[in-house]
Amino acid sequence: MTIAEVSKKFDLSQxxxxxxxxxxxxxxVNRNKSGIRDYTEEDCRWVEFxxxxxNAGLPIEVLIEYVGLFQQGDTTVKARKELLTExxxxxxxxxxxxxxxLERLNYKIESYEQSVVEKEKELKRSED
Structure with a gap:
């Protein structure tokens, strides 16, 4: 896949x-004879990961460490597991x-909703 296709597929900029x-x-990431990136399915799995x-908030530095451990092979399985567990x-x-x-926001919104309803009732009573 080209970088444009991967960019579109995963909604990430080039x-x-x-x-x-x-x-x-x-x-x-491999390149073709013209020097253009040619993403494999494995590359796409990395992009997705x-x-x-x-999106979950993991820092770039942690991911770099994880990839580095992955590249070292099976001897780092325990370290990778510990990193992900942490x-x-x-x-x-x-x-x-x-x-x-979220609970606090819901409480505040509910309080405001009750306040609005009460104000509307007061206005209606004053109009009568």
Whole structure:
């Protein structure tokens, strides 16, 4: 696949894909005889993984570390698992914080909705 096709498929800019390649997140994207990037299915799986992890809030540095460990082979399986486990813990904590924030927002919105209803009732009474 060309960079344009991958960009469209994953809704990422071509600049972002080039950046990911430059910093080592996309290991070894092949190029054709003309020097144009030729993404394989494996490359696309990496793009999908990176996008998913970034959307979840994982830092670029953590992903670079993960890719580096992956490239070292099976001897790093334990380290990769530990890295992902730690990131999962952090993500769960963020989700708990976000749920608390959501509950607070829901409470505030409900309070305002009740206030609006009461004001409308008062206006209606004063018009009668």
């Amino acid at each position: 600049d972002t894909l080039r950046y990911y390649e430059r910093i080592g997140l996309l290991p070894g 990176i996008k998913c992890m970034r 990131q999962r813990k952090q993500l769960i904590a963020k989700m708990e914080d976000m749920n608390k924030t």
